[in-house]
């Protein structure tokens with residue numbers, strides 16, 4: 001029989017949802033752009049940079065939901081702990097991108113609650129399938145996010161050094177998350193699953209850039 005989570009667990013999990021969607025995120029580490037000078041950009045460049053940072057912020061909202069879902073259903077305590085620790089670091093990415101969007105005069109994606117709900121469901125499902133697949137899903141997500149961030153480094157306005165500093169540090173962190181999942185026993189995902197994940201994230205990034 002399916003065991004229902006305890007009330008305090010439910011309250012804690014709901015608190016994560018509210019903090020991700022409704023409260024400003026806080027970073028324990030210094031923001032990577034803390035000592036980087038703001039540079040001149042024209043309106044089109046600022047809008048473009050804000051759109052890209054909105055996509056990155058939306059990706060971090062999804063990461064919170066995925067990790068939350070995965071840790072809720074992961075069986076191995078070590079895997080569960082690793083997921084929670086990674087989620088903690090992703091909160092910093094939320095904080096960095098959130099502040100940068102603000103500085104660029106942009107706004108966060110209006111569809112964030114929708115992406116959160118979808119990603120939470122995917123995370124819960126991944127966790128239920130089994131730990132090695134759950135970790136495989138985590139590793140593949142992090143690798144795809146890493147590739148996507150590398151793409152943003154090519155697309156950001158060349159002089160937007162502040163956004164670049166943030167994206168570069170995020171890229172380093174996501175690579176570590178993928179390596180951690182591999183060390184914990186991630187199974188390589190079948191190619192069609194990887195392709196489906198890529199297609200889903202393409203929809204998310206296209207919409208988040210505009211909305």
Ligand SMILES: [Fe+2]
Nearest residue numbers: 060063090093
């Ligand atoms: Fe992240």
Ligand SMILES: [Fe+2]
Nearest residue numbers: 142173174177
């Ligand atoms: Fe990550």
